Amino acid sequence: MSMENSVATTASIKLIVRECLVQSNCLVILASTLFIFVIDLNLPLGVAAGVPYVLVVFASLWISGINASYVVAALGIAFTVAGFFLSPGIVVPMHIVLINRTLTVLLIVCAAIMVIRIKKANINISALMNQVLINPVSGFKNKQAFEDEFANEILRCKRYEHQLSLAIIEFKDHSDSQPNKSNREIKCILQEIRNGIRKTDLPYHISDTELAIIFTDTDLATSKSVCEAIYKQVLTKLENRIAAHPVFKIGIAAAEKNDNEATLFIRAKSALSLAKSDAENTVVTIPQVVNKDKAAVAAILLRSRGN
Numbered sequence: 233m234s235m236e237n238s239v240a241t242t243a244s245i246k247l248i249v250r251e252c253l254v255q256s257n258c259l260v261i262l263a264s265t266l267f268i269f270v271i272d273l274n275l276p277l278g279v280a281a282g283v284p285y286v287l288v289v290f291a292s293l294w295i296s297g298i299n300a301s302y303v304v305a306a307l308g309i310a311f312t313v314a315g316f317f318l319s320p321g322i323v324v325p326m327h328i329v330l331i332n333r334t335l336t337v338l339l340i341v342c343a344a345i346m347v348i349r350i351k352k353a354n355i356n357i358s359a360l361m362n363q364v365l366i367n368p369v370s371g372f373k374n375k376q377a378f379e380d381e382f383a384n385e386i387l388r389c390k391r392y393e394h395q396l397s398l399a400i401i402e403f404k405d406h407s408d409s410q411p412n413k414s415n416r417e418i419k420c421i422l423q424e425i426r427n428g429i430r431k432t433d434l435p436y437h438i439s440d441t442e443l444a445i446i447f448t449d450t451d452l453a454t455s456k457s458v459c460e461a462i463y464k465q466v467l468t469k470l471e472n473r474i475a476a477h478p479v480f481k482i483g484i485a486a487a488e489k490n491d492n493e494a495t496l497f498i499r500a501k502s503a504l505s506l507a508k509s510d511a512e513n514t515v516v517t518i519p520q521v522v523n524k525d526k527a528a529v530a531a532i533l534l535r536s537r538g539n
Contacts, residue, residue: 257294264288265307272315278324282312282336289343298351305344312336367437370422378436378444383493385434385446396487397447397455398500401425402508403480404441420469421462421480428462444500452486453521459484460515481507482515 265288272281285308292301316333365377373381382398389396403421425435425445434446447455459482466480483504487496499518507516 254295258300261288261291261295261304264291265304265311269311269315272311273318273320275319276321276323277316277319277329278322278332280332280336282308282315282333283339285309285312285336286339286343289340289347293347293350298348301344301347301351305340308340309337312340369418370437370443372422372435372437372443374436375438378438379493381434382444382446382497385448386487386491386493386496389448389487390489394449395451397450397452397484398487398496399445399447399455399459399482399484400438400497400500400504401443401445401459401480401482402441402504403443417466417470420466424462424465424469428458428465452484452517452519455484455486456515456517456521463514480514483507484515484517486517 265285268281268284268288275281289301289305289308292304295301312333316329322329365373367374385396388394401421403418421443425443429435429445429447432448433450434448436444436446438444445459447458450458463480463482481504483500483502483506485496485499485503503516503518506518507513510516
């Protein structure tokens with residue numbers, strides 16, 4: 233519990249720091265806008281003191297969300313107009329003053345349009361990147377996402393000294409000879425994986441016939457029990473028609489003190505190779521774990537589903 237509390241506390245601190253940075257950026261932009269307005273009020277008409285509002289509009293790129301840029305641009309326009317009526321004296325003809333103020337407003341509008349388009353483009357790029365990292369068949373993240381996030385999970389495992397296991401699942405592909413059977417089996421496997429793991433466990437589709445699951449805060453024995461439970465659920469859903477010919481094999485390894493993402497992945501692949509050569513066992517671990525005297529399905533319940 234203390235380990236989970238420390239992780240939760242760290243996440244909360246990061247969230248608070250991020251919110252403080254956003255709020256500090258808002259305050260800096262607001263203070264800059266007011267400072268420009270005060271300078272404008274103390275200068276005579278004819279001096280282009282409202283032009284710096286354009287810089288403030290561009291600075292709104294620091295704040296996430298499009299509405300913030302609208303607000304900053306609206307303030308710049310409002311203060312530019314107010315400065316026209318409140319500034320002391322005039323040093324140039326009135327028509328030049330009007331031209332300067334009009335150009336300032338146009339610059340603010342153009343800057344706001346550019347900033348908003350940049351923000352919308354960033355949002356679209358982020359959405360596309362998320363789609364690129366998702367396998368369209370399974371809906372799980374793909375190999376690229378796995379490689380990036382697996383390295384981070386290994387670092388987090390070492391930093392907070394919690395347990396981590398990696399399972400690699402290889403399923404048979406009958407798409408060439410029996411496409412209907414293959415689709416049914418794959419859909420069943422994917423659905424039972426979704427049902428059998430927690431929100432904090434991370435599933436990936438790393439190749440055409442391979443899946444990977446990162447079990448966070450989970451020891452090797454529990455990971456094995458969960459995978460065996462998933463396999464039994466698949467057999468039940470497929471009406472035990474493939475009991476003599478397993479639809480998939482699983483290799484599992486747990487992170488050790490000196491592991492990195494490469495060594496742990498290799499050990500899990502070695503476990504998978506042993507499982508594929510073992511006619512009796514569907515799930516193989518390295519090192520070997522003896523099954524506990526309890527129902528495999530209950531293993532899922534050993535871990536908090538709320539995480």
